[in-house]
Amino acid sequence: MRKSFFLVFLFMTLFVRTEAIRIVGSAPDYAGQRLEFFTVADPVSKTPVPFFEVTIDGRGNFTIEKQITQNTYCFADVGVYRGRMVLVPGKDVRITLPPLREKSFEESKNPYFNPVDIWLKVNEGNKKELTNLIARYDARFYQLTDTYFNQLYYRQMKNYLDTVRIRLEREFEKEEEPGYQTHRHLRMKSLEADLLRTGREKVAGSLQQLTPQEWTQPAFSDFLNRLFVNTLSTESKSAAGTRMKMWVARENLAELSKWTQDFTATEGSLSDLILLKMLHDAFYSGEFSSSAILRMVQSPWFSQNKEPRIREMAASVQKKLAFLQTGTPAPEICLPSSTGTIWCSGRNTKPFLYLLFADLEIPVCREQVRYLKTMAEKTGSKVEFLIVLSPSQKVNNTEFMSSNQIPGIMVTDTPNRKTGKEYKVRSYPSAFLLDGQHRVVLAPARTPLDGFEFQYTDLKK
Template sequence: MIMQIRIVFILVVMFALVGTSSGHPDSVRISGHAPGYAGHDIVFHYHKDNITFTEEVFVTISVDSTESFSATAAAKDNPLYVFSNSGVHYLYMYVESGKHYQVVLPEKTPRTRWESLNPYFEGTPTHIAVLNHDDDELNNLISEFDGYYETLFGEPFLALTAQRDQQILDSVSLENERLFSGTGNDWFDDYRRYRMAFFRMMARVEASRGISDNYFRDAPVLYDNIAYMELFNQVYNNYFLFLARTARGKSIHDDINKFASYSRLMNTLQNDDVLGGDRLLEMVMLKGLHDSFYGSDFSRSALLRILDSLAVSTNYPEHAHIARNIREKTTRLMTGFRPPEINMKNREGVFVNLSDYHGEYVYLNFCTAASYSCLSEYDLLQRLDERFGEHFRIVTIFIAEEFEAMTGFLEKNDYNWDFLFYGDQPSVLKDYDIRMFPTCYFIGRDGKLLMSPAPLPSEDFERFLVRTLRSDGLIR
């Protein structure tokens, strides 16, 4: 599936440029102007890896009363793709250690009520314009190339899919080289190469197996190159199911479901000579393990055992890191495992972590004041709090664009349990797989999930709560 990238060029009045150095070789500095954001925070994230796409906070930017900001963050991978879901915009850019980026953000535009109610709303992709760098800066190169790349999916794409004309492909390739070669930026050259390979595959000029042979076999694994990993994820999507249908991979179900064996699975994958060396082979295994958690063909417990074996056996630190991320992602909402961490402001503006409730039962719920279903549950939550509040904690993740919307709601309503502001960690909706409001989870005193998801108050959650508290000797 092609993600259509809309490049939004932000027109600004240029002001005096500053130096491009962050002042420290191991940090990144971002400063500039954010119209409409005065007094608010903008949180930028990055992906811990490009198989799980687990999000981690990169930097929180506080915008002052003049709509200006400056923030410094520790450098991660180099370059690093960072992004922020901000109102109707999905802001993104690439940052490199030791550099200072002076930017102007598009004016803040809040989401509509209905957009706010949709946990999977995606804003307009907006590549942030960098003011204080020349044309050969990575963001400028990618922005210009992506604009060109999008045009290929018009007339050239239609002509290729209809005619399979090699001359059209040669013409596109020559134009690409004429416009974008000679930058001296190896990361950008790899980005171009794998974007064009993706185009070839989408136009059905080259099949997945040919792409695997020509672009991945015997080539370096580019873990942090967005274009490489997008193509990788497309080519090796649900690879185990594909391989199991072939003579060389017919043992894959036994390797996993019967033996739960990392070594047997590795031997089976080695039968597919298109995978080349151990590094790529193991990356494909990681991708296959990840995808298999979301199907019904393989035992989840067996997949976890193989994943754990890979994490301790691999010779590649990157793979151990990805294996841990896959385990964390796939078990985060399973009963008996710890749910994703939360770090959000309460009504007093104090940041609270989910781990702060360790030792207490927690009834975690996700709600918004714009949902009648949520509002109808609040009176029942209040009754639970009044009856059992000394034995368990109710924690509501309040879905709103502005912190003031939560505090204003609480000023009008006498609800005494804990409310936390979702805007400090928007990724929490994906972390908890929130598909409707309200959604609830019940967490034990050891910090692990007891019910995932849990019944709503209107679905007789009280009966389960009473049974749990009695079994723990907290009530009679």
């Protein structure tokens, strides 16, 4: 037993290269703020995974050490921007943050606001740094594709694809960094696919030699989404689409896999990854059986796949698809209440718990919350109300709830709305209904003014 443990430890020591790197910066505009950086779980689910946090001191300085084993893409939302970078083992970095541009009131309340993607400047803009190299390449790539937009995208003239490729190769001919080479290859393959009228999906076959580590590159995720977004939905509407719907309904992964290989000219792990992407998108299309897709994602085809990264991706996708599905446990909410104590939703003793996420700075939310008093009279005593309010410097949440005699329990979310994000709340107000065992009954439920009491009455029938 001890010998086996020693061999495992020796293997990990020899082959897992873990290095601590220092991440430092100076950004006086951001003094006193805290930035949270995330990685992405995989290119299919794109689930953000907390990576590290930096707390910026009163003079705008910050420093942190982080252990990494491979090139790692990460990002942080800074005001209206999403700052991105690639960390490399053994290379300390000094980050230059963009000039602070906070979201306007309208932007902060807009559920469909997307931050502007930028590459952060690292190590004073050193041209050999991977992040800076990718940023320079992308800037030139998009400049050239804009210049030849009509020839490339409307007239689909392949000689202009060669023009873009040759000009970029000349300008970046001395760059040999492997991470950059993969990024460049993926960008050009995406452009090549854009120029094809038919069979563009088969360009994926030219990526067969990519390693699972290279799947983590954002350019690979872009490539997947560019070629295979909602593919099953689109192809199921073709002349041969009936069989595809039948395969999904019967959970026939063997036929779906065979079709994917033929359709994309891929095989093995890459083909399985693309199929997983297709099933993920089909789940959200509403055109296929969601339970059948979920069972396929959970099946040994993926969960016992010979490629570890496919197994990890399938687990991540399964977790995302199953989240807040009817009958599944909902995350417990523990937040400070109006009395100053922490209240946890697991303490509810009534048959139902109605969760309402609201932001009292938004007029419609105030009206929705006011209507809770009337709604409580109509739904009766079997429903507990938990109102999760966004923190506000403009509205006194406690005073509003008290003066309007709002029933239920009021708690306040964290400054970055962590609980709202955990429940994947996109817009305020949003509501959910849980049962007495904290399992999902309705996700989403109707909001008070949208007729929850009628939905609740139908539920009891």
